[in-house]
Amino acid sequence: EAQVTQNPRYLITVTGKKLTVTCSQNMNHEYMSWYRQDPGLGLRQIYYSMNVEVTDKGDVPEGYKVSRKEKRNFPLILESPSPNQTSLYFCASSLAGTPETQYFGPGTRLLVL
């Protein structure tokens, strides 16, 4: 079954405590990205990767890091989380950036106290 998995699904943490949200896809997609969803703002792209070792900033990259060492994995790293990073996060993958083939993960709800 084609899928994008994210872990954890829910996370409560405190300001400044480094965390990583993992993302993995089983479709051999070249393109992966991270979004955050906030009330009234829709989804905003944080970072994207067009292939292994190629990453680029999206619309709201401040406070986040990513890496793409393997094609299937695209972890999101918050080195020093702050309360304004409390949000619902989605990982997505697609074939070479084609919008119709974009699959989203189920989401990770993060609360930073």
Add this chain to the structure above:
Amino acid sequence: DQQVKQNSPSLSVQEGRISILNCDYTNSMFDYFLWYKKYPAEGPTFLISISSIKDKNEDGRFTVFLNKSAKHLSLHIVPSQPGDSAVYFCAASEGYNNNDMRFGAGTRLTVKP
């Protein structure tokens, strides 16, 4: 600055009737538009798309209309079914790619039996 706006946070319609979801955009460089559907606790899934060279695209019960002069698109669902109850996101991009895709805040559709 929200370049894609869905001004109706929610919409309720009776089963069998037409649902019309609206979306406005401000960036005249957008030339590719998509609608995504999202159920609770799941990621968004692609529903239908349209490029700026068309003014209408139809897929079964779903039709998207694009009015470039008004910078407005709409999604029509006919007939509406209870299983269509979800949050619908409008998205737009410059060119056929996922980079810098801008999303609206979403409209929650409820279809009553």
